[in-house]
Structure formats: C-alpha cells, structure tokens
Amino acid sequence: MTAGARDEWRGWRDAAREALYGPRGFYRRAAGPGAHFRTSVHASPLFARAVARLLCRVDEALGRPAVLDFVDMAAGRGELAAGVLAALPAEVAGRTRAYAVEVAARPAGLDHRIEWRSAPPPGTTGLLFANEWLDNVPVEVAQVDSAGRARRVLVREDGTERLGEPVGGAEARWLERWWPLPGEEGLRAEIGLPRDEAWAAAVATVGRGLAVAVDYAHTARTRPPFGTLTGFREGREVSPVPDGSCDITAHVALDACALPGGCVLPQREALHALGVTGARPPLTLASTDPAAYVRALAGAGEAAELTAAGGLGDFGWLVQPVGIGDPLPR
Numbered sequence: 406m407t408a409g410a411r412d413e414w415r416g417w418r419d420a421a422r423e424a425l426y427g428p429r430g431f432y433r434r435a436a437g438p439g440a441h442f443r444t445s446v447h448a449s450p451l452f453a454r455a456v457a458r459l460l461c462r463v464d465e466a467l468g469r470p471a472v473l474d475f476v477d478m479a480a481g482r483g484e485l486a487a488g489v490l491a492a493l494p495a496e497v498a499g500r501t502r503a504y505a506v507e508v509a510a511r512p513a514g515l516d517h518r519i520e521w522r523s524a525p526p527p528g529t530t531g532l533l534f535a536n537e538w539l540d541n542v543p544v545e546v547a548q549v550d551s552a553g554r555a556r557r558v559l560v561r562e563d564g565t566e567r568l569g570e571p572v573g574g575a576e577a578r579w580l581e582r583w584w585p586l587p588g589e590e591g592l593r594a595e596i597g598l599p600r601d602e603a604w605a606a607a608v609a610t611v612g613r614g615l616a617v618a619v620d621y622a623h624t625a626r627t628r629p630p631f632g633t634l635t636g637f638r639e640g641r642e643v644s645p646v647p648d649g650s651c652d653i654t655a656h657v658a659l660d661a662c663a664l665p666g667g668c669v670l671p672q673r674e675a676l677h678a679l680g681v682t683g684a685r686p687p688l689t690l691a692s693t694d695p696a697a698y699v700r701a702l703a704g705a706g707e708a709a710e711l712t713a714a715g716g717l718g719d720f721g722w723l724v725q726p727v728g729i730g731d732p733l734p735r
Contacts, residue, residue: 413562416560417546432509432541445717448711449710450492451711452711453484453485453492454488455676456534459617459679462732472501473497474533475489475532475534476529476531476532478534478536479507480507483519486503486505486519487519490518502520502531505520507523529611530614532617533607533610533616535620536619538618540621544655545595546655554571555572555580556569557569563646572596584658595634595656597657597662600661601662604664612728613729615727616727618662618725624660634655636654663725667726669724670733672717674722677712
C-alpha cells in the first residue's frame with residue numbers, strides 16, 4: 406500500500422471493511438479468527454450440541470422435512486457446522502444439508518458434507534445461525550463535538566482519528582431512534598444501520614424456520630456512553646487499528662436489528678432452555694462411576710463458562726422465527 410493510501414482519512418465503516426475483508430484483510434488469513442479470540446464454539450463442544458438440539462426443535466416445528474438446512478454464518482473454519490453435524494441424531498443428520506458461509510477459502514479436512522459458500526443459500530428450510538457475525542459488520546462511529554453535534558469519526562490506517570462531517574440522513578435518524586447522544590463533548594456511538602440491513606437480508610434467505618444471531622450486545626437501556634469499538638490480536642484486546650493486523654469489532658445493538666416477531670435474550674437463558682445448565686453431578690456418582698463423574702464435572706465447568714454472568718452468558722441471542730412458532734419458549 407502506498408504512503409498516500411496509508412494517510413487517507415476514511416470513515417470507520419470503509420476502513421474496517423478493507424482491514425477485515427480486503428485482499429490483505431484479517432478474515433482472509435489462513436490461521437482464522439480462532440487464533441486471535443475465543444468464541445463459545447471454541448470454549449466447549451457443549452455449544453455445538455446445544456445448537457444441534459435447537460436444530461432438532463426447528464425440525465419438529467417444520468414437520469420433519471425431507472431436507473433440513475443448517476446455515477452457519479461467519480463460519481470461521483467450519484467448527485460449529487462440523488460440531489452440529491456430529492451431535493445430531495443419525496436420522497436427523499441424514500436429512501441435514503449443512504452450509505458454512507465465510508469469506509475465507511474452505512479449510513482443508515473439513516467434513517465433506519458441509520458446503521462452503523460466500524453467501525447464505527436462498528430458501529432455507531431450517532436454522533440459520535450467526536455466531537459473532539454482526540459485531541464484524543463494519544459501522545460508522547459518531548462522536549459529539551464541542552458544539553454538541555454528532556459528527557462522523559474519520560480514521561487513518563495507523564488508527565489516528567479526527568472528526569469529520571456532521572452525521573445526517575438515515576444515520577442521524579438511526580441515532581435518534583436507537584442511540585441518542587446527549588450534547589456532551591466526547592460521547593460516542595456506533596451507528597448500527599448496516600447491521601440492521603445485514604440481518605434483514607440474512608433473515609430474508611430463510612423460507613421457513615429460524616434465524617438466530619448471537620453476539621456481544623447491548624440494548625437501549627444499556628448503551629455504553631463511549632461506544633465499544635476495539636480490536637483483538639492473538640487472544641488479547643488491542644487498540645482498533647484498521648491495517649489488517651487485528652480483528653475490529655463493536656458490540657451489537659441487537660434490539661435495533663430485531664424484525665417483527667424477534668426477541669433478544671441472554672445466552673445463559675437460551676442455553677438453559679437447551680439443556681446447558683452447569684449443574685454439578687451428584688457426589689454419589691464419584692463412588693459408583695469415578696470416570697463418569699470426572700467427565701460430568703468437566704462438562705459442568707464448561708457449561709458454567711458458557712453461561713457465566715460477566716462473560717459468555719451475557720451475550721445476546723436474537724431469535725427470529727420465520728413461519729414457525731418460537732422453539733425457545735420462555
């Protein structure tokens with residue numbers, strides 16, 4: 406890249422899109438996101454098993470179709486799709502058509518039953534599951550200036566920022582509706598309109614079934630005053646620098662993304678409804694079957710991590726039924 410390109414001032418949306426998905430982008434690299442941060446999928450196989458249970462519930466709600474679709478959005482290296490197929494009962498697995506949607510090339514050794522795609526297939530009958538996808542849909546950042554106006558934040562490739570033009574049009578209306586900024590200098594917000602549009606487009610590919618988005622999230626009552634834009638590199642949080650060397654992410658306003666009929670709930674509640682509770686095994690098992698007790702204890706620890714307050718349990722699940730009832734009754 407030339408020095409002139411490195412010195413170019415751009416909005417965060419364009420800068421992050423190039424840094425994440427451009428030719429030298431973070432998500433084009435062979436190592437994959439799992440080398441830089443740990444998702445629920447990487448934390449425990451219990452997560453994939455819970456998603457498999459959810460797919461089975463969707464299957465029942467659909468009346469057990471001849472072909473049941475599972476679409477793994479932002480699939481990384483296909484870990485969730487592979488884990489779900491492995492966890493399904495044989496009868497359901499035999500009818501399941503699995504897709505992994507990702508911008509990177511198909512990884513070597515992936516289960517041959519998983520179709521690798523750059524976009525979700527149209528007309529899905531089944532479950533579209535987007536784990537930590539929307540937080541990587543790039544958005545603009547707004548910041549209040551000394552006159553109390555919300556202005557677009559511009560950034561160079563080295564991460565240096567300055568304020569640009571005032572926010573207007575649809576972006577200003579989105580802020581007013583979903584993340585109003587008081588006129589206090591320095592307050593920031595991420596303008597989530599592209600995520601709303603991306604989610605609506607993903608849901609539109611589902612003919613009948615369920616779409617679920619799981620992500621770092623906040624709702625209208627918990628908007629952070631200075632935004633959440635950050636970076637991750639090799640398992641550590643770093644400053645967000647749009648040069649392709651790190652992940653660039655921001656929490657998702659899931660309540661803004663929700664379409665009619667959708668609802669947002671914490672991951673701990675969703676996983677509890679799918680049988681992941683973190684309950685310790687009875688001590689009597691230690692004497693009757695010590696090996697089983699140790700396995701159950703390890704599983705309880707993994708479940709506790711997936712559902713922990715202040716951690717993965719605080720993730721939001723946006724549950725969007727399409728032509729069926731909600732398979733996660735509360």
